[in-house]
Amino acid sequence: MPTNILMPALSPTMEKGNLAKWLVKEGDAVKSGDVIAEIETDKATMEVEAVDEGTVGKIVVAEGTSDVPVNELIAVLLGEGEDASALKDAPKPQAKAAPEPAKSEPAKPESAKSEAPKGETPAPRPSEARRDEAPKPAPKTASAANGHDKSERVFASPLARRLAKEAGIDVSAIAGSGPHGRVVKADVEEAKASGGAKPSPAGKGAEAAPAAAAKAPPAAGASDEAIKKLFPAGSFEEIPHDGMRKTIARRLTEARQTVPQFYVTVDCDIDELLKLREQINASAPQKDGKPAWKVSVNDMVIKALGVALAQVPDANVSWTEGAMLRHKHADVGVAVALPGNGLITPIIRAVETKTLSAIAREMKDFAARAKERKLKPEEYQGGTTAVSNLGMFGVKDFTAVINPPHATILAVGGGEKRAVVKGDEIKIATVMSLTLSCDHRAVDGALGATLLSTVKTLIEKPMGMLV
Numbered sequence: 001m002p003t004n005i006l007m008p009a010l011s012p013t014m015e016k017g018n019l020a021k022w023l024v025k026e027g028d029a030v031k032s033g034d035v036i037a038e039i040e041t042d043k044a045t046m047e048v049e050a051v052d053e054g055t056v057g058k059i060v061v062a063e064g065t066s067d068v069p070v071n072e073l074i075a076v077l078l079g080e081g082e083d084a085s086a087l088k089d090a091p092k093p094q095a096k097a098a099p100e101p102a103k104s105e106p107a108k109p110e111s112a113k114s115e116a117p118k119g120e121t122p123a124p125r126p127s128e129a130r131r132d133e134a135p136k137p138a139p140k141t142a143s144a145a146n147g148h149d150k151s152e153r154v155f156a157s158p159l160a161r162r163l164a165k166e167a168g169i170d171v172s173a174i175a176g177s178g179p180h181g182r183v184v185k186a187d188v189e190e191a192k193a194s195g196g197a198k199p200s201p202a203g204k205g206a207e208a209a210p211a212a213a214a215k216a217p218p219a220a221g222a223s224d225e226a227i228k229k230l231f232p233a234g235s236f237e238e239i240p241h242d243g244m245r246k247t248i249a250r251r252l253t254e255a256r257q258t259v260p261q262f263y264v265t266v267d268c269d270i271d272e273l274l275k276l277r278e279q280i281n282a283s284a285p286q287k288d289g290k291p292a293w294k295v296s297v298n299d300m301v302i303k304a305l306g307v308a309l310a311q312v313p314d315a316n317v318s319w320t321e322g323a324m325l326r327h328k329h330a331d332v333g334v335a336v337a338l339p340g341n342g343l344i345t346p347i348i349r350a351v352e353t354k355t356l357s358a359i360a361r362e363m364k365d366f367a368a369r370a371k372e373r374k375l376k377p378e379e380y381q382g383g384t385t386a387v388s389n390l391g392m393f394g395v396k397d398f399t400a401v402i403n404p405p406h407a408t409i410l411a412v413g414g415g416e417k418r419a420v421v422k423g424d425e426i427k428i429a430t431v432m433s434l435t436l437s438c439d440h441r442a443v444d445g446a447l448g449a450t451l452l453s454t455v456k457t458l459i460e461k462p463m464g465m466l467v
Helices: 158-167 187-192 209-215 224-228 243-258 271-282 299-309 358-371 445-460
Strands: 003-006 016-022 035-042 045-049 054-059 067-068 073-078 261-269 317-319 325-328 332-336 386-388 406-410 416-422 423-438
Touching: 035 073, 158 187, 261 445, 271 299, 271 423, 299 325, 299 332, 299 358, 299 386, 299 406, 299 445, 406 445, 423 445
Parallel strands: 332 386, 386 406
Antiparallel strands: 003 073, 016 035, 016 067, 035 045, 054 073, 261 423, 317 325, 406 423, 416 423
16 A cells, blocks of 8 residues: 655644755655655754655655645655556645735726726725725815826736836836726836836826835835835845744744843953863864864853853743743753854753863854754754854844743853953953843843853853863
8 A cells, every 4th residue: 555755743843844855756666764855944954764665656745845734745655566556646746836816806897997087097996995884986186187096006907017016116106008097018118118117198197206206114014015115126136035034033023022021231351261261272182183172262151151050040941821941951052153144043951061172062063064954953942041142243242132932042242352440450351241131021130130140250260160
């Protein structure tokens, strides 16, 4: 009996995935454990293995298909002795269907159209009025009599609308030469040839072009088209959002809207930390002429945050509506920028129990695989807090957005030489600014300040994080 191969759930929260690539083709023999396809989630590319042996009888979902729901049929595997005749009713390979265009409203009866003289804009259709009221005839104004009532829809052929959109021209600023002022293909081509919307003839709203040029900025939540109209045609290119960018936008928008956040900032003298780092790296054994590890300042900040959470366990929590979740270990997510666009936060588990060299090796491995999108879901999902470091870009300080269910995130600035007061003297020290973002539902102001103060102490007296 044929075996159905379904879109797998590669993480507990996965609902859809992109079928990036088939590594087999119809007629290929596979055995259990063979890699047959690559699936893209919003964060990583995962390999799919065959769970049984047989012959690939039919590929139902073509490679390159986006947003395939979990548990949807993607291929069929034939067992021993079975042939393709058993699949006569199987679905054919399909790519993701393009979104259906918005259905156009039914055309008005010709008798109704004939009542409007040429050059006059017809009254709004019944579908544009409130559904619980009978449509009322629109009163004619002076501008309407001239065929330029701005409250009414612009009449244009579908082809003219598409050509205007491709050319970046506002179809409402084009004077139509078709029946009842309808914009047609020739009008758009003439507007393109003249470098923009053609002037309206006298008596047909000659003020249209100036009015279009003086448009107000779109309100929050404005449509894509309204925003694009703010910029000159040809002055930008559209780069479609990938799954990762959509997820980042959705999650961080939710975080800003639903998580009450506050921020506390301290400056840390890191001269002692830099000396300890130098000693640790100098003690690394050589392997093939290279040191076995190279601890970074960021690795030491990760360690300090993990130890601080172990010392201030009330801050190592996650908020839920029913209860506070107090975590037994400090699992620290570390923001890693990806080539091109996007970021991911691999998780260093139980940081308080690990050595600095172990954290350095783990981060090096995570960063390399993250940039290839080869991390497993369990390696970047969860965590109890996070670190975001922009110091390498010369950033002095900043605030980071909490990624729920975390209750905190530590933003790390760059170390720089500053004049500081030590005792009664002004001295030069290397200073680094840290800003802790806190979810006020789970971490109150005094608790957040206590946690950050503990991190500061561990950074300024770094031997404390090694005991």
